[in-house]
Amino acid sequence: MKGSLPYWYRPRPSAIWRWVLYANEPDVRCLRRWLFWVWWSRPRTPLQRLRAMWDLALRPVMCGKAALFAVVAYGERVRRIHGIGIPRQVLDVLGQVFGAGLDPVTYYQYQLFLRSRRGRRREYLDVSGKLLQVLAQRLPKGPDDGIFTDKVAFASWCRTWGLPVVGDHALIDPMAADSKSGFIPFPAEDLVVKPINWRAGEGISLWRCSLQGNEPVWEDGNGGKRLDARALWAHLQQSAVAMRRPLLVQPRLVNHPAIRELGNGCLCSVRVMTVRDGGQRPQVIATALRIPMGQCAADNFDQGGLGVGVDPRTGRCGRAVQKTGEYPLPLLECNPHTGVVIEGQVLPHWRATLDLALTAHERVRSALPIIGWDVAILADGPVLLEANHLPGEHIVQMPSGIPLGATPYPRVLCRALRRAFAESDD
Numbered sequence: 001m002k003g004s005l006p007y008w009y010r011p012r013p014s015a016i017w018r019w020v021l022y023a024n025e026p027d028v029r030c031l032r033r034w035l036f037w038v039w040w041s042r043p044r045t046p047l048q049r050l051r052a053m054w055d056l057a058l059r060p061v062m063c064g065k066a067a068l069f070a071v072v073a074y075g076e077r078v079r080r081i082h083g084i085g086i087p088r089q090v091l092d093v094l095g096q097v098f099g100a101g102l103d104p105v106t107y108y109q110y111q112l113f114l115r116s117r118r119g120r121r122r123e124y125l126d127v128s129g130k131l132l133q134v135l136a137q138r139l140p141k142g143p144d145d146g147i148f149t150d151k152v153a154f155a156s157w158c159r160t161w162g163l164p165v166v167g168d169h170a171l172i173d174p175m176a177a178d179s180k181s182g183f184i185p186f187p188a189e190d191l192v193v194k195p196i197n198w199r200a201g202e203g204i205s206l207w208r209c210s211l212q213g214n215e216p217v218w219e220d221g222n223g224g225k226r227l228d229a230r231a232l233w234a235h236l237q238q239s240a241v242a243m244r245r246p247l248l249v250q251p252r253l254v255n256h257p258a259i260r261e262l263g264n265g266c267l268c269s270v271r272v273m274t275v276r277d278g279g280q281r282p283q284v285i286a287t288a289l290r291i292p293m294g295q296c297a298a299d300n301f302d303q304g305g306l307g308v309g310v311d312p313r314t315g316r317c318g319r320a321v322q323k324t325g326e327y328p329l330p331l332l333e334c335n336p337h338t339g340v341v342i343e344g345q346v347l348p349h350w351r352a353t354l355d356l357a358l359t360a361h362e363r364v365r366s367a368l369p370i371i372g373w374d375v376a377i378l379a380d381g382p383v384l385l386e387a388n389h390l391p392g393e394h395i396v397q398m399p400s401g402i403p404l405g406a407t408p409y410p411r412v413l414c415r416a417l418r419r420a421f422a423e424s425d426d
Helices: 015-022 028-040 046-082 086-100 129-138 151-160 229-243 350-363 409-420
Strands: 170-172 191-195 205-212 215-220 247-251 269-275 283-291 306-310 317-322 370-378 381-388
Touching: 015 028, 015 409, 028 129, 028 409, 046 086, 129 409, 151 381, 170 229, 191 229, 215 229, 229 247, 269 350, 269 409, 283 350, 350 370, 350 381, 370 409
Parallel strands: none
Antiparallel strands: 170 247, 191 205, 191 247, 205 215, 269 283, 269 370, 283 306, 306 317, 370 381
């Protein structure tokens, strides 16, 4: 390859590295060897290569130091709440760092000090998204790969295959000359506005509709603005210009009555992670419910939403975790703001939700083997919201305590990497 290489590009492994990476079964240990290779094989100048060798020589010292810092930061709180002594935590964290290659903070993030999780700590994953990035660079582009980064393309793809998806009212173009260009009157209903290609719930806003006389007006979720249709159009166009990307205007969806009160009134969604190993049929490996909290219109886990482990077989909710605050995070039976019970709730239309994700994975023409589908469960059934080719690990591991390494995830990812690098194109 010539010219500037993408950050996640990696050349084909050398013969020695192929022996290291391909010699054993595709499992969690194999996945960690791939992660080390991704770090080591990053294109570097000779000086950067020397620095990498120096970092490698110092890694035991630096990892030990990071482990002690993690215990200092969080250990006393764990001792006070869970009764686990500091010496025991030090030994556990050092064993995790040097035995499994996990970041020290993962011990507290995933609560691996709990008896139910401690014995499986080597099966948890924390940075496997790096391998998905490398895979996305290496694999040939599929006809449908655009659906992972463009919400408009995703909605169009869903409609082509007859898959239920949220409708669109308008696309606000930041390149329009002025606020009157392309004006479309919105229906008198609540609206959700989102950038077409931002991730993690960034930039999403809710506009609640009410009548002022006979005319609809919209108020933003924080109560700061109250605009009529033309003023809202102008405001959204200015926002699109500021964000430098189109904004998608959609009707506000409302969850099934059985789960409508779990959050703050905004839409909850289910993350369904599916994998496909070569030409085999896709399968569900992990599920989680995401619940919006506070004033946030998005249910994203990284934006302060609750993450709830969901049993893939039954749709029964476990305890919830909010990814904010000081570790160790409490495992919650109820919504901490409203007191509504979450643990034990059974999600409606559960089989249809899983079938929708599996059908979508069967239809998508992409070589990417792992997809996270975001699905909203409405009164009349599930609808697709997004498809993520870089699904996070936290949302499916932190609440449930079920490690991804205990699922087909590492096997599928290792085999996909082997196939992707089987033929040299360098």
